[in-house]
Amino acid sequence: MSESELISLQRANQELRALNESLRSAQHQLLQSERLASIGQLAAGVAHEINNPIGYVFSNFGTLEAYLERLFEMLEAYEQAEAELADSAVATRLAALRARVELDYLKQDIPLLMGESKEGLSRVRKIVQDLKDFSRVDTHQEWxxxxxxxxxxxxxxxxxxxxxxxxxxxxxxxxxxxxxxxxxxxxxxxxxxxxxxxxxxxxxxxxxxxxxxxxxxxxxxxxxxxxxxxxxxxxxxxxxxxxxxxxxxxxxxxxxxxxxxxxxxxxxxxxxxxxxxxxxxxxxxxxxxxxxxxxxxx
Ligand SMILES: Nc1ncnc2c1ncn2[C@@H]1O[C@H](COP(=O)(O)OP(=O)(O)OP(=O)(O)O)[C@@H](O)[C@H]1O
Ligand SMILES: [Mg+2]
Structure with missing residues (x-):
């Protein structure tokens, strides 16, 4: 084989290799996009279903937080009044009840639970938003x-x-x-x-x-x-x-x-x-x- 033939063969080989590589990469991207398309549809459905309930749970949660604050305020007033109770039988009963329901602990723990739950809810909301972005259900953007x-x-x-x-x-x-x-x-x-x-x-x-x-x-x-x-x-x-x-x-x-x-x-x-x-x-x-x-x- 002459040298020029060899060179042209080598070149052809190189080109084929490059072509092969780009084919493989194109195939990979195609497979990936197909897979993403079907997962996208599923994700869109799930996101849509979760979005509604998470919306009202989130909003109710905010209201609940405000209500609890008012309840705690009222409780505070009751507690002060309790200290001034003349009837000691009532006072004893209230003290026993307070101990049984662990009122002090509740007062401490409820805000913590609320905080944690709120954080969890925010996280779920973020995931749903990501899913929606992913499936592009509500994008009407301008190029x-x-x-x-x-x-x-x-x-x-x-x-x-x-x-x-x-x-x-x-x-x-x-x-x-x-x-x-x-x-x-x-x-x-x-x-x-x-x-x-x-x-x-x-x-x-x-x-x-x-x-x-x-x-x-x-x-x-x-x-x-x-x-x-x-x-x-x-x-x-x-x-x-x-x-x-x-x-x-x-x-x-x-x-x-x-x-x-x-x-x-x-x-x-x-x-x-x-x-x-x-x-x-x-x-x-x-x-x-x-x-x-x-x-x-x-
Ligand atoms: N720059 C990087 N260095 C090392 N690993 C990475 C890098 N980028 C991505 N990864 C790997 O790819 C995985 C997927 O990344 P991806 O961004 O999709 O999800 P995530 O970062 O785990 O979670 P999310 O982005 O949803 O918060 C990561 O968990 C990590 O293992
Ligand atoms: Mg990431």
């Missing part, structure tokens, strides 16, 4: 031309509290054009990536780098952390709804699936590379102009 950097900066402000005790944030922004997008949804994506990055940082202070750049008619944003990394066995599942390695109450496992759905709606892609023990980098790639494929995902 606009917006600056990603502005969105990232405001998102960084929002999560500053979550991050500032764990990591420094470094911005390495390229010169990005405005892109046609749903800005608040993309902020949701950055928010999830940033919070995840912060959560991945161990006891030692870490670093989160937010990078951006342009590639042809696409822009990309990376969120990289030097935290725990993601074990290879988990990589295929991190975008699945409810996949979480965080303790109950800390993570719902919806963040990345939400992000995935939003990026997909923008006809973009989200990629991840991670090295356990060293860190993780998520890259979101988005077209500058919204492709004219109507009816696909609005």
């Amino acid at each position: 606009v031309w917006a600056s990603l950097h502005q969105g990232i900066d405001s998102t960084l402000n929002i999560v500053a509290n979550e991050i500032k005790y764990r990591a420094d944030v470094r911005r390495e922004f390229g010169a990005l054009p405005d892109i046609e997008c749903l800005p608040s949804e993309l902020n949701q994506v950055f928010l999830n990536l940033l919070v995840n990055a912060a959560h991945a940082i161990g006891p030692q202070r870490g670093l989160i780098v937010v990078r951006s750049g342009v590639a042809g008619d696409q822009v990309w944003v990376e969120v990289e952390d030097n935290g725990s990394g993601i074990p290879a066995a988990h990589l295929a599942r991190i975008f699945d709804p409810f996949f979480t390695t965080k303790p109950v109450g800390r993570g719902t496992g919806l963040g990345l699936s939400l992000a995935y759905g939003i990026v997909q709606k923008h006809h973009g892609r989200i990629d991840v590379r991670s090295e356990p023990g060293h860190g993780t980098c998520f890259r979101v790639t988005l077209p500058v102009r919204r492709p004219a494929v109507e009816g696909l995902a609005t």
